[in-house]
Amino acid sequence: MSIDLQTVKKIASLSRISVTEAEAEAMVPELNNILGWVEQLGEVDVTGVEPMTAVIPNRQRLRDDVVTDGNVRDKVLANAPQAEHGFFAVPKVIE
């Protein structure tokens, strides 16, 4: 399947990346080339094969349900583009 300009714009929007018209147009052949190439995977017979989620067998560990971290508010905020009154600040989202 090949993707068109509208699809590129939709992917960009889902990715939260703003693109200009010219950028979106340039991406159409680029993304089609890559997607066309990966589509060869469709020819592999995967009957009965489970999707691989972990490459090395490992077990999920549980730890004791106790506080091991915290009280580092200033460190958490230290790299924020805008921090006010001990919070991350963003543009107004509710009128």
Added chain:
Amino acid sequence: MTDLTDLTVADIRDGFRAGNFSAREVAEAFNSNVAAAKALNAFIVETPEKALDAADAADKAKAAGEPLGALAGVPIGMKDLFCTLGVQTTAASHMLEGFVPTYESTVSGKLWAAGAGMLGKLNLDQFAMGSSNETSYFGNVISPWRRGGGDNAALAPGGSSGGSSAAIAARLCPAATGTDTGGSIRQPAAFTGISGIKPTYGRCSRWGIVAFASSLDQAGPMARTVRDNAILLEVMSGFDPKDSTSLDLPVPQWEANLSSDLRGKKVGVPKEYRPDGLNAEIAALWDRGIEWLKDAGAEVVEVSLPHTQYALPTYYIIAPAEASSNLARYDGVRYGQRDLPDGAGLQDMYAATRAAGFGPEVKRRIMIGTYVLSAGFYDAYYTQAQKVRALIARDFELAFEKCDLLLTPTAPSASFALGEKQADPLAMYLNDVFTVPASLAGLPAMAVPGGLDAAGLPIGLQIIGKALDEQTVLNASLAIEERASFTARPDKWW
């Protein structure tokens, strides 16, 4: 007097302990090489004072007769993908320009605790996405190598750990950290005539490393000798409760158990790695490698990894999918850049921030990842890729019923000129054809230099081992190192 910057990690460690030189002398020698090599653009941030502080601490501990760490007196370079407390960490992106972590990554913390000093933060492909170091926001790293015959074209140091590979080859540091998602330690090592190992997935903690593709990302060392890699890997490895995929296993004594005697070992040579049109010099080196391993006592058998041709397309679905998810964190709210156009709302701010903060290759991969995970396409792309990944891993399991390790080339060619493959993302992706399969299977794999091609550029071999069998990987690499006698180094032009 010996130039201290020509010494290996083992030489520095042992010479410092023997009192042949002070740690401060070593740090000053490397600091001065770093300061004189701006033309390579290998470092994003230089930290000469950190190297000196660690050296002074080592000298003081030695004078006081206190116990010394495994890397006391050894200065190293740190790939700028590892968060370092109080030192800018960018992943070579504009997005993280100015980001100063308030914590230390587990792996870098282990190295400092062992007495290593930091020479600086090494340049890389942006968010580790690239094979030539041409996607860094802070400019290309230039390989110290040049083709012979007066050809002064700037060459790629490989990627993504290209700052690490260039710096080691140019004697700016004796060793450095790298990370490997699809070949980012091994391919740059091959391009610059050094060694590097990606251990089994889960050996090194990923905590504090800027994430690219979490099911593939693995840290590892890069250095000029196999022994030096063993020394660093021992320090870098180990269980970390802060990484849920960290393996809770003891760290073997890889250095103490190094042995190039391969009697009783079977080496598999996968036939699918020799496609029609394989570069003749790479093929010839591979044949020499087979003879070297036989000479070391190993038996050589042909094996088949039938799904090899699907490894790259599988990788280029799985890695972008995981990247699109991991990089969702860069939202202009908690850290990194923010671009807030006049009158913009929150959604506009996200989109503007990410448009300004990510380079073209990063955007391309996020968008591919978003597409293959989107409703209606998830099963056709992502689930299918996860199933093919299982088949690729099974290929290795079956091959390892017949042999103990695999020998392959590391990269399909020697280094290429900067700009040569920039125009076509797909051509660039093909550089990882020999390294990606082991990444998908989580296996330990090492690059070791084998010789020079006709243009005078390094080419290398790769050893792939069974899961958790780094020892055999290191030992076979040592057998090659001893027989290849690779002593070539780039002529200083920078």
